[in-house]
Amino acid sequence: MIDYDxxxxxxxxxxxxxxxxxxxxxxxxxxxxxxxxxxxxNTLHDGFEYSQAKMKQDVEETTFLTTKQKEDIKFQNEDILDFIEEAAKTYLKQQNRLL
Structure with a gap:
C-alpha cells in the first residue's frame, strides 16, 4: 500500500x-x-538529502512491495547514500575543495 503522507x-x-x-x-x-x-x-549535504528523498519517494510509490520491504530498502539505500556522502566529503577535504 502506498503511503501518500x-x-x-x-x-x-x-x-x-x-x-x-x-x-x-x-x-x-x-x-x-x-x-x-x-x-x-552544506550544499553537498542538501544534495544528498534531495537524493535520499527522491529515492524514498520512488520506493514508496512501488506497488508490489510490502511496507516492511519498502522500509528495509529505504534503510539500506539511506545507509549507502550516507556512506557516499562521507566518502565525498573526505575526498574533497583532502583536496581542499570543500568549502
Whole structure:
C-alpha cells in the first residue's frame, strides 16, 4: 500500500533541497568532464538529502512491495547514500575543495 503522507513528506524535502540537488548534479557532471570545482559542505549535504528523498519517494510509490520491504530498502539505500556522502566529503577535504 502506498503511503501518500510519506510521499508528500519526501516531495516537501525535495522542494526544500532542490537547489542542493541541482548543485550536486552540476558538480558531479563537472567532475565527470574533468573540471575541478569547489562545493560548500552544506550544499553537498542538501544534495544528498534531495537524493535520499527522491529515492524514498520512488520506493514508496512501488506497488508490489510490502511496507516492511519498502522500509528495509529505504534503510539500506539511506545507509549507502550516507556512506557516499562521507566518502565525498573526505575526498574533497583532502583536496581542499570543500568549502
Amino acid at each position: 510519506k510521499i508528500n513528506e519526501y516531495m516537501t524535502t525535495m522542494a526544500a533541497k532542490s537547489y542542493g540537488g541541482f548543485q550536486l548534479t552540476d558538480f558531479a557532471f563537472s567532475e565527470i568532464f574533468g573540471q575541478s570545482q569547489c562545493i560548500h559542505e
